[in-house]
Amino acid sequence: MRPLTVIGFLGSTLDASKFGPSRWNKWRPSVALTMHEDLRVDRFILLHGAPHSRLADYVAEDIQSVSPETRIDLRRLDFSDPWDFEEVYGKLLDFARAEPFDPDAEDYLVHITTGTHVAQICLFLLTEARYLPGRLLQTQPAKRAEDGGTPGRWTAIDLDLSRYDSIATRFAVAAEESTSFLKSGIATQSVTFNRMIDEIEQVAHRSKAPILLMGPTGAGKSQLARRIYELKRLKHQIAGPFVEVNCATLKGDSAMSALFGHRKGAFTGAVADRPGLLRAADGGMLFLDEIGELGIDEQAMILRAIEDKRFLPVGSDKEAASEFQLIAGTNRDLGEAVAAGTFRDDLYARLNLWTFQLPGLAERREDIEPNLDYELDRFAEREGDRASFNREARQRYLAFATSPDATWPGNFRDLAASVTRMATLSPKGRIDIGCVEAEIGRLKRLWSGQRDDGADSLTEVLAPEALAEIDPFDRVQLAETIRICRRSRSLSEAGRTLFTASRTRRTSANDADRLRKYLARFGLDWPGVTSV
Template identity: 85%
Template sequence: MKPVTVIGFLGSTLDAAKFGPSRWNRWRPSVGIAMHEDLRVDRFLLLHGAQHRRLADQVAEDVRAVSPETTVELRQLDFADAWDFEEVYGKLLDFARAEPFDPEAEDYLIHITTGTHVAQICLFLLTEARYLPGRLLQTQPNRGGGGGSSPAGRWTAIDLDLSRYDSIATRFAMASAESQSFLKSGIDTRNAGFNRMIDEIEQVALRSRAPVLLMGPTGAGKSQLARRIYELKRLKHQVAGPFVEVNCATLKGDGAMSALFGHRKGAFTGAVADRPGLLRAADTGMLFLDEIGELGLDEQAMILRAIEDKRFLPVGADKEAASDFQLIAGTNRDLGQAVAAGGFRDDLYARLNLWTFSLPGLAERREDIEPNLDYELDRFAEREGNRVSFNKEARTRYLAFATSGEARWPGNFRDLMASVTRMATLSPGGRIDVDCVDLEIGRLRRLWSAESGDDGLATLLPPAALADIDPFDRVQLAYVIAACRRSRSLSEAGRTLFSASLARRSSANDADRLRKYLARFALSWADVAQ
């Protein structure tokens, strides 16, 4: 069993008694907690005001007398007005945030019998919101006995599942807004659909341990969002273990099973030692399986078992291993289509599909480009120790291009990060000017043209000439130009392009043959090689 820590206020009235043997004949809540045979208390955090220090010392001494194994820690907490709800809640919230709670190592009971009614309400609310990661502890004297015959009284531990109180709705709305901003890395995003999705993710992250599926194109921010979800849950004491990220696209063949689930020494050639595996590394923490659609069907089956039963069989082992982790899965594939095609298990998809969120690409959130531009400049300053900014005209020109339909952003936020990094690096004076922006816009156009499979003919021929070329001839011409650009001379390009027919000709002038071919389209070697 884990050690038990009780947190509660000193009862300035209920815990008070004249010093002497008679004090053991009446019920005193804080002392009575330590007198139950069925409630072991290893540590007692007793909150008290400065004016009640003498009583706190007496209660601490009596607790140690009835329960020598209980360590009493006195914590002074003063209020200007113990009935001021805002003051009491604020100071208790500060106490909860500063206390190094470890729910994996200790169980916590929050005693709500003592203290003012305001203090009791605040303890309840902080416990319900998981700032105090425990259960409520309620104590009372035995009914009908007047408390005299049983100084221990009775106790009850309460698990909370309650709605939030309207009286502090504003505070919780602020806390929710802080959590949403945390998930967005503090970026003031403007896309209404994205903001609604983040609001839902915040609620799911703090209220559910079920798997979460993040869908979206490469570079849309799935990995960063998964890590922020983990950090938010850790901040609220909902996870204690590490964040383990796995790119499933890199797990291929026999090594996939070993990497995920571990193996025993001698399980296969090369297994010279036991390997715990990534699932066990994520125990009590969070496992992010990025590109989960790339896993094989056998690995999918074992992942499903690990999600549902928290158990799995390492490679070569005859005994199951256990790991209690929370799962986030990411994919840029349509898993529904993968199920229909037989490439993904329908039972695993059903298990993952409870909480599914589709992250839009940057091109679908053009109004968020400006705040993300500032975020990337801040990241560059953190990485390089050098603050860089735009001048006004340069910023206007870059945003006009970045938010236009011409900017495709196929790599999404990775493209934006790379673009900002290039401009900031090429601006040693600390100011990105219009010339730097124009160079970057040209670079992006070329990069996106190459990535889209553009044949590049538009840079060589005017639109009217391109319109006169049949699609068949255009494919052939694009191939010829690509071969020319890989060659060091016209002759080398000719030999490459006409190599198959060379053996059937008595004489060959491949360079002249290629020159004449290019001339059909009003092109020269110099045009193409450049």
């Protein structure tokens, strides 16, 4: 067996006794732990303050008398206030860092029965953090009062939770439930998406920093933000409300007032004080969807509200305060917006700590089936009337939904609308093959009518005289380029899509620059093509 070292405080009350033979009739923790036949203590580091030096010497003599093999190492550790957590933890941390522990050569037990409650808590925390590389030791007296002079009982507690099967199982189940909660209980199959949700769950649990959710419209940013909020509320990490703001609807002077509030009389029509949405989110979570649509002035005030938790309402000379966690959502490439000067680089840097890219439905075709069932359940809850597919109809719908013919430009919004239509129009709640064929035809017509799927898009970005100078061959190529641009989140993504084959034959590629130069041939640029 390896040598065993015990570390603990002298109990100024529990270890104290009359200086005489009667002391052996009392249970004294520090002495008793060296009296157990099944616990051999080779060294005992006994911490004590200067006022209790005499007691420490007396206890050390008694330990030597009952356990001659135990080497007593008295350590003086003084606190000006033994109930000051900061002082006690700081001095114990200094002690732990200075001690030449050797876990490979000896074992350690940290005795937490003696000492003030503050000292016991600090010993627990330092052991959990592995500054004290051992297990916790808890001792207790015998159950019967007449056995006061016996050693009592001792228990060693290992803080490595993975060693406890039942606890590890419960933690694994809890983690799985949290991840499932963020996915609204949907059994998603996409490995990439599931890995991202695992990371979001960890961040939501351990961080209060802003979270940035990026992805195309309809990818589920708003729903995920709300689920993050609800998860943190279930874990008692947040108590205030969830406030959602679509920044695309905030324009002009009203944006400042809506976000930061205003004082009565601040402008024409301000007939009463308005607290603003940031104040409404105090103690809770603020979700700024489409944050890329905010103006530069609003961005500056949002940045200060994130960093200082303070902001100035319109027309007020007194700052307001609000403590909230921020989640931001956008379907834009904020990095390119920074380069274009439409988004503040300092705000982007603040938001870019935890950034998650939500894929569109077309990138998660393996998740269409579980989401189909989820949407059917939602319909039943919403309408009080359940609908279901027959086998042939389900197979036909999924075959189309997961094929390249289904582009899902509206992502999950398209899927939700599609399920709602079929469930509403199905006879007696049974979706048959006729209903599915009608819906497939409807989706194809809806998607073929998208403005970015035809050559007519050229008339939206080019003047008639410029269009007349382009050969028909180039028109077809340019129309397809514009279609890809409008379906992509950034210039770089559009470039990768357009040059997928040729880029593999080059040792290096700058697809964004290549696309930019191509558009410039026709007097076009990325903002002009995608903002129409």
